[in-house]
Amino acid sequence: MDSKQFREFAKAAVDYIADYIDSVEDRPVLSGVSPNYLSELIPDEPPQTGEAWQEVLQDVDRIIMPGLTHWMSPHFHAYYPTACSFPAIVGELMSAGFGCVGLSWVASPAYTELEVVMMNWLGKLLNLPEEFLNCSEGPGGGVIQGSASEVTFVALLTAKEKKVADIRSVHPEISEAEIKGKLVAYSSNQSNSSVEKAGLLGSMTMRLLPVDDKGQLRGGTLLEAIRKDKEQGLIPCYVVANLGTTPTCAFDKLEELGPICRDEEIWLHVDAAYAGTAFICPEYRHLMKGIDYADSFNFNPHKWMLVNFDCSALWMRNAKHLVEAFNVERIYLKDQHKGLAPEYRHWQIALGRRFRALKLWFVLRIYGVEGIQKHVRGQIALAKFFEDLVRADPRFEVCTSNMGLVCFKLKGDESPTIKLLEEVQKRKNIFVNTGHFQGRHVIRFAICSRLTERRHVEFAWNEFCSVANILEGRKMETMDKPMPTIEIANMSCQKIREKSK
Amino acid sequence: MDSKQFREFAKAAVDYIADYIDSVEDRPVLSGVSPNYLSELIPDEPPQTGEAWQEVLQDVDRIIMPGLTHWMSPHFHAYYPTACSFPAIVGELMSAGFGCVGLSWVASPAYTELEVVMMNWLGKLLNLPEEFLNCSEGPGGGVIQGSASEVTFVALLTAKEKKVADIRSVHPEISEAEIKGKLVAYSSNQSNSSVEKAGLLGSMTMRLLPVDDKGQLRGGTLLEAIRKDKEQGLIPCYVVANLGTTPTCAFDKLEELGPICRDEEIWLHVDAAYAGTAFICPEYRHLMKGIDYADSFNFNPHKWMLVNFDCSALWMRNAKHLVEAFNVERIYLKDQHKGLAPEYRHWQIALGRRFRALKLWFVLRIYGVEGIQKHVRGQIALAKFFEDLVRADPRFEVCTSNMGLVCFKLKGDESPTIKLLEEVQKRKNIFVNTGHFQGRHVIRFAICSRLTERRHVEFAWNEFCSVANILEGRKMETMDKPMPTIEIANMSCQKIREKSK
The missing domain is CATH 3.40.640.10 (Type I PLP-dependent aspartate aminotransferase-like (Major domain))
Incomplete structure (x- = not known):
């Protein structure tokens, strides 16, 4: 692949990513594949001769996309967030494009030096004690x-x-x-x-x-x-x-x-x-x-x-x-700049280092401090909104609510909560997971994607209500009735409750 | 930054990378910056409000580029190669674009499954014993x-x-x-x-x-x-x-x-x-x-x-x-697919995992087996060519030559070799480093960049010869004469020797 083909391939990949993120909301957040799905879609051995990038990109869509759990989806509420932002994606791209390895200062001075400064920026942003910073006088x-x-x-x-x-x-x-x-x-x-x-x-x-x-x-x-x-x-x-x-x-x-x-x-x-x-x-x-x-x-x-x-x-x-x-020094790693800039290989398990400071720099500059504050406050506000929805429903109780995470359950013993979670997970309209609090199962609802808005939180709450309603109804009615899925989840909470009465 | 701006920014970055790689040969392989160069080019704190991506990209060129040691340069002969190929760069880009974390099978099935298959492809490529492979019957x-x-x-x-x-x-x-x-x-x-x-x-x-x-x-x-x-x-x-x-x-x-x-x-x-x-x-x-x-x-x-x-x-x-x-299981990580696909988080130190199988897949498909074999054989042939150049010069001896690495020295005791290496490093026309063999310093000359061709090997050999000639000349002449640099290095070996006589 020459640089002309690279430009084409990489730009097509950029468009693919942008289209993906623009439409990620419309995909089921959880993958529907079964274990070993991929081995049936792919040959047992690598190709002898090279293939065209167009085929590879098509296969990403055909083979990889169905097997993704969409962490970027606004319906992803499991674990904690894992960030994905446009500036950071470009940071990863450029880091890969330079292809250096920061195994010492001399192996690419910018790698070490940008990291030193970014860690100062970050430390100041958090208002960490001065002595932790690289720019402090001491050994921190x-x-x-x-x-x-x-x-x-x-x-x-x-x-x-x-x-x-x-x-x-x-x-x-x-x-x-x-x-x-x-x-x-x-x-x-x-x-x-x-x-x-x-x-x-x-x-x-x-x-x-x-x-x-x-x-x-x-x-x-x-x-x-x-x-x-x-x-x-x-x-x-x-x-x-x-x-x-x-x-x-x-x-x-x-x-x-x-x-x-x-x-x-x-x-x-x-x-x-x-x-x-x-x-x-x-x-x-x-x-x-x-x-x-x-x-x-x-x-x-x-x-x-x-x-x-x-x-x-x-x-x-x-x-x-x-x-x-951590330091084990050998001759082929020695260089003249020891002491003036940190040799980060002695600060970690591995010897080699990627240029991770670059994406950090991109994010801090393109969002700015205010942009990141807005993001954090916005996500906490969404969690608070969800908490209020839970509290307004007498069937539920909020166990904890901190930052962007709300843990809640159905009142009473834990088996209905476990059942509720199982059914919600089966429907795959939202992705949440479970945690333990005071020895009991709770549902962890985290605001994860930066694309999540109020309407997605409402959607998620409707999803819990729908399933809770169905489970309540089931107790009285037949257990054979098939479980309704997405249509119901799109209704408002009130409507669903009325319907199930 | 919205997806429209991302398309612009990322495509500009793609062009920047392609231009960089197309012209990397013309840059001095080693950075000329001094320790702490970067802290003077960059503010002490992050910006309060967000900046335009155009400014950031300009700063990459202004601040980062001078601080890179160009591992991709055909004049980079230090350490061992660290790969950088166009298909792999796109693989990194797409992995960042999906933004998932493969902390379990369910957290993104494609992450685990592509890795399982890629490790089989690779194992077969190397002809590893069957029992090491994921696709074997046993516990390998x-x-x-x-x-x-x-x-x-x-x-x-x-x-x-x-x-x-x-x-x-x-x-x-x-x-x-x-x-x-x-x-x-x-x-x-x-x-x-x-x-x-x-x-x-x-x-x-x-x-x-x-x-x-x-x-x-x-x-x-x-x-x-x-x-x-x-x-x-x-x-x-x-x-x-x-x-x-x-x-x-x-x-x-x-x-x-x-x-x-x-x-x-x-x-x-x-x-x-x-x-x-x-x-x-x-x-x-x-x-x-x-x-x-x-x-x-x-x-x-x-x-x-x-x-x-x-x-x-x-x-x-x-x-x-x-x-x-390595396994410490907790409730929030449990999923239903245990046993059918490996839970790779128990195979490593960290919990989270990037989608590294993607770039591996891209490389194997776009190069094909033959493409990779050609690359390996080509680099070994270049090392052999360099070895022959060294052997043809009676002042030098080849200590070892294996794969893409030639270790050599000036005959006799090691101090002239150390001096030669120091001078070559100072000139920054090529980047090589040292190693120990049988208790003595040798110069390690590795074929690293995939862009290295015969003419670059010749250039490097000329560089060693030039400096050796100058050092020989110095013994007899004045020591105050300033060291000539790049013009000489661009001359042929014969010319330089004639000149220094």
Whole structure:
């Protein structure tokens, strides 16, 4: 393929993407394919000779499109948002077009340097403590990683090495292995599965502590767990505090956890993967009170901040600890600029690095601070609108409502809620998923797509009401009646309720 | 930014990329900027209000372009290649445009399914043992990871968990921590720094064993190291064998290492990050003889196979070991399709996944098998051409020549070679780096860019000759004479030698 063909192919792909996003609302949000659908549409082996790009693009439409779950659809309300914005798409395109790998400063200075500045921009946007920033006097600094999962693991490994070094500086007679075998980490039982995974992969016992009735990890709980472990001769090493848990977007009490970690010399990592973006709006910054106690802080611009996956922002109060844990220097990586610019390969697991700062730059410039604030506030307002709809219906209860996430259920025991969710999922008109809150199933309804508007929230609420009505009706009528789908979902809630009476 | 503006912006970016690649040869391959150049060109904070895309694109040219080291340049001969091809760029673009995240099958079935099939295509292309493939009857399978560094670490963690489980199934009285403290890994002292890093991060002693005079790790050396460790009560756990080392592209003796690993129940990971692509050509497959002993095998299509970074292919003989080491299941990730399609999040460190299979598909279809074979053979032929040029000059010696990499030096002690390299690097007409071979500095000359042709190899050789001539001349003449640069480098080798006489 020469550059002339590339221009044609790439521009056709641009139009395909624009058309896709313009019309994504009209597609069923969930794919209807069955497992292994694709293997029947595609040969078992690659072609011997090259094919025309036109055929490939047609096959994207024929083979790939039916197998997508449309995260960009305004009817996508599962998990948390994963950003997709036009400026970020172009950022990914240009990054691919340059085709460099930022494995050191000299391997492409712009890669490192734009990242340094973008992490400063971001840190200032969130009003993070000055000492976390690259532009601060001290050893703090920020870096882009792939995901919060990766970051939680990276911070754990750093905490582990630091704890071992600290103990051995006083007690050189204790072996590294002995110390490592006694280290303990703590987080809440509401943490993302990646926190547990970090403990598993890092060979550190991870205690998932109970939370209060708001889903928050409290100081007393942590203190008690630490006390018990210390009695057993174990060594507390690492705490992951959540600002915005995965199930309900609960905020751990950083102000309580922070002083404990400081007193006990425990590494405090703060995971604000989703909710961190909200701190761009001053009115939400009170939720990170206690951040001054953190050793590391992470949020994902690729979740809520309109930067395409992957782009996870990590700041360290003292990045030297990270570099000490990760640095293995060899001759073919040496260059003359060490010390003047960070060598980010020592800040992460892999050696190679993509130019992720570029899409971040594009988004921040083309949206501007106000554009991103507007996006965040708009999505929170939509969630509030949904919350009000739920509260107005006496059959339902709102369990939690934080940021762009509302968790709710049918009143009473949980089996009708599970049934409701199952039926809604079967209809595939909207995509939601489930979470646990206070030991019970709840429905998680998140505002995800940047294309979601009020009318889509109404549509979703109608969908829940329709199914609830049908399920209620079923109790009294026959169970054999086939389940109506999309026509009903398009009716207003009132109409459906009247009809089912 | 609406979709109309996106079409304009993205198409302008496509043209920018095409123009860039068309003219990359004319740019100095190495950036001339000094550390912190970028912070002076860019504000300290993001803009409050959004800016026009035209300004952003202009700034890419003004701020980013001068800070790039041009990996695509035909004068780039450092490290190993990192692929950049037109089909792969479009693959990245479309993946960004869909904006999905493949965190489970249901989160976008096409993501998982295309990856399953692509890993089968690739495995067949390389003629890997059937049992590694997803389409085999057994528990083997392939997955795309971010980089070989990540893979080496992932395989180490898997090997560790398996070893602990195996020992504890027989000796439940031994604690996990005690076993982990005794585990040892082995690789050669020619391994990439990421191998040492995997040991560091995975808390496993990593022995970097000496190699023979061809840079290959031999069975006897491994056996002796194992014997010593077992005498000390340590537990051999993991071996990383290189098919194509970083410094010289040496191939460890898999046929010798394999049976030892099998007998000693050590996990054998084979890292063919760069050279693996060559196995697409049947004439190079003899170099992976012994692959049947491997537990895991990895190569990077993003190095030599024209697929943009990142795309690292990993196959496991028994993927269950990997999943057992990595799986932490929680309710919000559960879906109904478990078992029918792999849940790749349990095959890697992070939870989220990009659609990397798409660019792989585009490359394989648009180049076809023959296109990729032609690319590989062409690059090896260029390296051979360079090798012949070096051999024809009595001042130089070729230390190693494998695949697309030639390592050479000036005859005699190493200081003139170091000086030569330094001067060549200063001139920035070509980009090469150094490596160690048999304890001495050598110059690594790799064919990297897919745009490199015979004339670029000639240009590079002239560059080395010019500088060597000047350095020779200097010995006799004054040392104050300023170093001539590009005009000389453009002359033929003969002319320069005549001139300097």
